[in-house]
Amino acid sequence: MKAIRCMVVLLACALTWCAAADQNPAAAPSAETADQQLKNSPRHGEWVDVPMGDVKIKTFVVYPEVKDKAPVVIVIHEIFGMTDWVRSVADALAAEGFVAVAPDLLSGMGPDGGGTESLGNQVGQTIRKLTPEEQAKRLDAVREWAIAQPGASDKTATIGFCWGGGASFSYAAMQPKLNAAVVYYGAPPKREGAEKITCPILGCYGGNDARVTQTVEPTKLMMVELKKQYDPHVYEGAGHGFLRQQDGQNGANKKAADEAWPTTIDFLRKNLK
Numbered sequence: 001m002k003a004i005r006c007m008v009v010l011l012a013c014a015l016t017w018c019a020a021a022d023q024n025p026a027a028a029p030s031a032e033t034a035d036q037q038l039k040n041s042p043r044h045g046e047w048v049d050v051p052m053g054d055v056k057i058k059t060f061v062v063y064p065e066v067k068d069k070a071p072v073v074i075v076i077h078e079i080f081g082m083t084d085w086v087r088s089v090a091d092a093l094a095a096e097g098f099v100a101v102a103p104d105l106l107s108g109m110g111p112d113g114g115g116t117e118s119l120g121n122q123v124g125q126t127i128r129k130l131t132p133e134e135q136a137k138r139l140d141a142v143r144e145w146a147i148a149q150p151g152a153s154d155k156t157a158t159i160g161f162c163w164g165g166g167a168s169f170s171y172a173a174m175q176p177k178l179n180a181a182v183v184y185y186g187a188p189p190k191r192e193g194a195e196k197i198t199c200p201i202l203g204c205y206g207g208n209d210a211r212v213t214q215t216v217e218p219t220k221l222m223m224v225e226l227k228k229q230y231d232p233h234v235y236e237g238a239g240h241g242f243l244r245q246q247d248g249q250n251g252a253n254k255k256a257a258d259e260a261w262p263t264t265i266d267f268l269r270k271n272l273k
Contacts, residue, residue: 025096028261030246034088041091052141055108058115059142060087061101062094069153071179071272072146074139075102076160076167078241081116081123082106085244086161093159096265098272099152103142105130105167127163132189135167136174143175155179155272157199159264160186162241172197180271182264185212185240188219191226200229202267204260206238208249231267235259 029037038045044063049056060082064070073093077086082104090100109126110118119126130138139158147154157180160168165186172181173193183203188194201223205213216232223230235242237252243261246254 025262025265026092028243028246028257029085029088029092030257031085031244032247034083034085037088037091038084041095043091043094045087045091045094048145050103050142050145052138055113057103057105057107057138057142058082059101059103059145060090061099061146062087062090063099063151064094064097066097069151070097070099071155071157071268072143072152073098073100073268073272074142074146074156074158075100076139076158076164076171077102077105078161078244079124079127079163081119081127083116089159089161089243093268096269098268099146099149101142101146103138105135105138107138132167132170132174132193136171139167139171140175143178153272157181157268157272159268160184161243162186169201172199172201180268182267184243184260185209187212188215188222191222194219194222194228195226197226197228200267200271201231202264203230203232204243204256204264205232205234206240206242206249206253206256207234207236208238208252209240212240233260233263 048059050059075090086102090102093100104115107115143156158168158171159182161184165183168181169183170189172178173189173196176198178199180199181201185205235256238256239249242253242256246257
């Protein structure tokens with residue numbers, strides 16, 4: 001009887017471990033693996049035009065393979081505009097159970113009303129013309145469209161990288177219905193903006209990215225004073241853009257990505273229940 005009880009306990013532990021393992025996210029896609037991620041994905045991804053007045057925001061949407069309504073995560077691209085890597089991040093988020101929505105925020109700003117693809121080497125110059133207010137207007141349109149979809153719940157978060165990281169932080173200060181925001185190596189809003197934040201913020205930064213990472217401690221102090229939820233993580237030796245460029249910094253970028261991505265998924269799962 002004792003042996004049987006031991007076997008039952010061991011089996012229960014094994015099943016519990018397997019269930020927990022199923023919750024562990026896959027590795028985050030890098031610039032090198034983005035094409036393969038998209039090519040091999042079993043999930044449904046499609047381009048849609050999200051209306052915003054006279055502008056149609058070209059948006060890549062990936063749906064998770066789940067039976068219930070899923071929360072929405074808006075993926076905000078880098079200063080390079082819409083790329084295959086951004087689309088692969090959306091697919092990776094959908095793999096974790098989220099409706100992932102990646103808008104080309106440069107839609108309508110290029111020649112003949114085009115977006116990133118039409119702008120060529122003018123992408124960086126053009127994206128700097130997007131004020132926080134214009135960013136929020138476009139993100140609001142995408143958010144409203146997303147939560148109106150049959151497979152989506154009304155729980156929403158943003159995740160942004162570089163320029164998009166700053167946009168994610170800024171949007172949290174402008175959209176009180178946002179449930180969470182993830183900031184990858186992006187600048188914080190000013191104090192008057194931070195005062196309006198109502199959702200928790202996760203920050204992921206490279207230790208060798210002083211231009212951005214030197215803002216972390218002052219921001220942490222400010223958020224504590226304002227009684228806001230801000231959880232920054234600085235990854236030693238990693239550089240700017242470490243999630244995309246995982247082959248950089250002599251292995252530090254890969255290590256940072258391997259640690260930051262599960263932290264990100266856990267944060268989103270917790271706050272989008």
